[in-house]
Every structure is written in structure tokens, then in C-alpha cells.
Amino acid sequence: MKNIRKSMIANVGMMAAVAAVGSVGLTGCATAAGTSGNDALKIGVTVANSTNPFFQQETKTAESYGKEVGAEVLSQVANEDVQTQSNQIDQFITAGVSFIVIDAADTDGVGPAVKRAINAGIPVIGVDNQSKNATVNITTDNTQAGEISCQSLADQLGGKGKVAILNGTPVSAVDDRVKGCKSVLEKYPDIEIVADQRGENSRDSALPIATDILTANPDIAGFFAINDPSAVGVQLAAQQKGVSIVITSVDGASSATDVIAAGGLITATAAQDPAALVRQAIDLGISITKGEEPKETLLLVPTELVDASNVAKYTPWD
Incomplete structure (x- = not known):
């Protein structure tokens, strides 16, 4: 093995x-x-x-x-x-x-x-x-994926600010990513997780959830999304609200990397290889x-x- x-x-x-x-x-x-x-x-x-x-x-x-x-x-x-x-x-x-x-x-x-x-x-x-x-x-080592994605999030925020987690369906990959993310963020006392809500791992599911979170927390600084489709939904919500936030995720799909290359709100993704x-x-x-x-x-x-x-x-x- x-x-x-x-x-x-x-x-x-x-x-x-x-x-x-x-x-x-x-x-x-x-x-x-x-x-x-x-x-x-x-x-x-x-x-x-x-x-x-x-x-x-x-x-x-x-x-x-x-x-x-x-x-x-x-x-x-x-x-x-x-x-x-x-x-x-x-x-x-x-x-x-x-x-x-x-x-x-x-x-x-x-x-x-x-x-x-x-x-x-x-x-x-x-x-x-x-x-x-x-x-x-x-x-995938999903705990490690959540760790490196949220370490990037914390670094970009300078170790402080309000953040939210766009969670997903109850499967091991999702739960481990969130666990890894939280294990990193808890090291930063000036970072506050104001929301942790489950979606359905999709853009369309993430959009209304992120919109509600942004509405309730207008001063939010960043999001961790459990996959790239969810990150795209968060970005759409932020754009519709006219706010600038930092978004990191997991997957390594072009939907995220194209945004990263263009300097958009999605700034990092932990890359996997499904094939x-x-x-x-x-x-x-x-x-x-x-x-x-x-x-x-x-x-x-x-x-x-x-x-x-x-x-x-x-x-x-x-």
C-alpha cells in the first residue's frame, strides 16, 4: 500500500x-x-x-x-x-x-x-x-485541505475579523474539511466564526445561504466554502450585496482557479484530483x-x- x-x-x-x-x-x-x-x-x-x-x-x-x-x-x-x-x-x-x-x-x-x-x-x-x-x-486528506485553505484565509485577514463557514452535506469529506478549518481558525483569538451553515455543496444552494449570512453580518471579512461550487455561490452573493470579502475553498476546479487568476473574491482553493x-x-x-x-x-x-x-x-x- x-x-x-x-x-x-x-x-x-x-x-x-x-x-x-x-x-x-x-x-x-x-x-x-x-x-x-x-x-x-x-x-x-x-x-x-x-x-x-x-x-x-x-x-x-x-x-x-x-x-x-x-x-x-x-x-x-x-x-x-x-x-x-x-x-x-x-x-x-x-x-x-x-x-x-x-x-x-x-x-x-x-x-x-x-x-x-x-x-x-x-x-x-x-x-x-x-x-x-x-x-x-x-x-483526499480533507482535514489537511481545510487546514491549508483556512490558513490562507487567516493569513489574508491578518489574523482578525469575522468569518463564516459555508458547510455542506453530512459526509466525511465535508465534515473533515470543516474540522480542519476550525482547528486553524481557533488559533486566532481575533477571528470570530459568526456562522456555520450547511448547504448542498452547490452554487445555487450557497447563494441564498451566503446572502442571509452577509445580511446578518454586514461587517463580515471572509468565508470558507467547503467546495468550489459553494465558493462561487458565496462570491455571487457578495457581488450582489456590493461587498468585498475573502473566500477560500477546496477542489481546484476551474470555476475557482479562473477567479483566482483574475484577482476575484475567491483567493485560494485546496486542489484535489478526482480522476x-x-x-x-x-x-x-x-x-x-x-x-x-x-x-x-x-x-x-x-x-x-x-x-x-x-x-x-x-x-x-x-
């Missing part, structure tokens, strides 16, 4: 949200014929939603990389509904998949369905968010089906802060 970790760290950034094509029914993608040893390989993939670019990249990578390894990929999207995702896992079991890759809509909520898959002899690989009962989880995570998950799933048990059940991949100092050299994953 040390080699696994090294290969993952070699990729810039990592992990957290990317959606998919497909409805509740199973959707297969064409297989690459003739790949030695993998002709009967079938992979079930389910991600949290179809609107977040992170989840979109996960699904796209699973389908394309699945073809490369000669597998059939059954691709699903849960629309942020744990029951839908649990049903999808049950469908994968019925379909007799070789293993399942899941970006959970709810870390704990998917646990019973994941356990059913494990009991059926089907390995489950969690990516981005941890999935309870999974064989192994491969995620690298999914490729590693599939490689690990294949090795498990061949009888190679993972030595670790949780693999954490560190992120890299992208800000004005290095954005010109950074290539976003979307």
Missing part, C-alpha cells in the same frame, strides 16, 4: 464531489474487447449527484478508465439521496458486479447497503467520501478481486493550495 500512496501523492491534489449520467436503472458503457484477464470484469459506480463537476469527473474517469482495463462499467448517480444510492448498490449486487466504487451521498447512511454487498462477496471501494463498512476508502482517485480505486478493486487484500482500509491523499502565487502553473482537472 506504500506504493499505492506514493502513486496517489504524485498526482496534484485530490478529492470529495462528480456526477453522472444515468437514472435509477443500470447503465452500461461499452467494453474494450480483448483486455487480458479482465474480459468478465464488471464495475458498479455510483456518485452523489450529476451537477457537481467533481462528481462528473469521477464518472467520466470511471467509464473511460473502465474501458482501458477491459471492464464493463455500470454507472449511476444518487441525486444526493441515500435511499436511491442504497437501491443502486442492491442493483449492482443483483447484476453480479465484480466490485463497487462509491462516492457516498451519506457516509453512514449507505453503510447497510455497503454491508450487503460485502456479505455478497463484492468488494466496495469508497472514493472522495468515506463509506461505512467499505472494504477500503480512498479519499486520480477513481483510477486508483479501480486499480485497487481489480487487485482485490485477484485476492490481494489491502493492507490499509483508509488511504489519504494530500492537497496543494492554489492561490495567486502559483495559479498560472496549475492545470485544473475540469
Whole structure:
């Protein structure tokens, strides 16, 4: 597993949200014929939603990389509904998949369905968010991502001022980012967290929440958003209110890095790599089906802060 970790760290950034094509029914993608040893390989993939670019990249990578390894990929999207995702896992079991890759809509909520898959002899690989009962989880080091993003926020504010956290859905990636952020901000007695509100990890969800926070706290100086789409929503709210604030986030998507490069309100993002995570998950799933048990059940991949100092050299994953 040390080699696994090294290969993952070699990729810039990592992990957290990317959606998919497909409805509740199973959707297969064409297989690459003739790949030695993998002709009967079938992979079930389910991600949290179809609107977040992170989840979109996960699904796209699973389908394309699945073809490369000669597998059939059954691709699903849960629309942020744990029951839908649990049903999808049950469908994968019925379909007799070789293993399942899941970006959970709810870390704990998917646990019973994941356990059913494990009991059926089907390995489950969690990516981005941890999935309870999974064989192994491969995620961004989300605590570290929150730490470096909020360290940047604190530095830019000179260690003082009112800030807010645009939180997200109850999954491990989100909770760990917020935990990492707060662990940094609590070191600054002159920084006050005036709001910590959950959204749905999207621009449209973040916009009204941020608007309400800005209205209640007109002297707010900064925001930490748990992902780049949420950061974009916060920026729109600030622009509509005519205020200048500092916004930092997590993801490394072009929606944030383009703003950073242009000198906008989003000033830093902790970069992940969803494609690298999914490729590693599939490689690990294949090795498990061949009888190679993972030595670790949780693999954490560190992120890299992208800000004005290095954005010109950074290539976003979307």
C-alpha cells in the first residue's frame, strides 16, 4: 500500500464531489474487447449527484478508465439521496458486479447497503467520501485541505475579523474539511466564526445561504466554502450585496482557479484530483478481486493550495 500512496501523492491534489449520467436503472458503457484477464470484469459506480463537476469527473474517469482495463462499467448517480444510492448498490449486487466504487451521498447512511454487498462477496471501494463498512476508502486528506485553505484565509485577514463557514452535506469529506478549518481558525483569538451553515455543496444552494449570512453580518471579512461550487455561490452573493470579502475553498476546479487568476473574491482553493482517485480505486478493486487484500482500509491523499502565487502553473482537472 506504500506504493499505492506514493502513486496517489504524485498526482496534484485530490478529492470529495462528480456526477453522472444515468437514472435509477443500470447503465452500461461499452467494453474494450480483448483486455487480458479482465474480459468478465464488471464495475458498479455510483456518485452523489450529476451537477457537481467533481462528481462528473469521477464518472467520466470511471467509464473511460473502465474501458482501458477491459471492464464493463455500470454507472449511476444518487441525486444526493441515500435511499436511491442504497437501491443502486442492491442493483449492482443483483447484476453480479465484480466490485463497487462509491462516492457516498451519506457516509453512514449507505453503510447497510455497503454491508450487503460485502456479505455478497463484492468488494466496495469508497472514493472522495468515506463509506461505512467499505472494504477500503480512498479519499483526499480533507482535514489537511481545510487546514491549508483556512490558513490562507487567516493569513489574508491578518489574523482578525469575522468569518463564516459555508458547510455542506453530512459526509466525511465535508465534515473533515470543516474540522480542519476550525482547528486553524481557533488559533486566532481575533477571528470570530459568526456562522456555520450547511448547504448542498452547490452554487445555487450557497447563494441564498451566503446572502442571509452577509445580511446578518454586514461587517463580515471572509468565508470558507467547503467546495468550489459553494465558493462561487458565496462570491455571487457578495457581488450582489456590493461587498468585498475573502473566500477560500477546496477542489481546484476551474470555476475557482479562473477567479483566482483574475484577482476575484475567491483567493485560494485546496486542489484535489478526482480522476486520480477513481483510477486508483479501480486499480485497487481489480487487485482485490485477484485476492490481494489491502493492507490499509483508509488511504489519504494530500492537497496543494492554489492561490495567486502559483495559479498560472496549475492545470485544473475540469
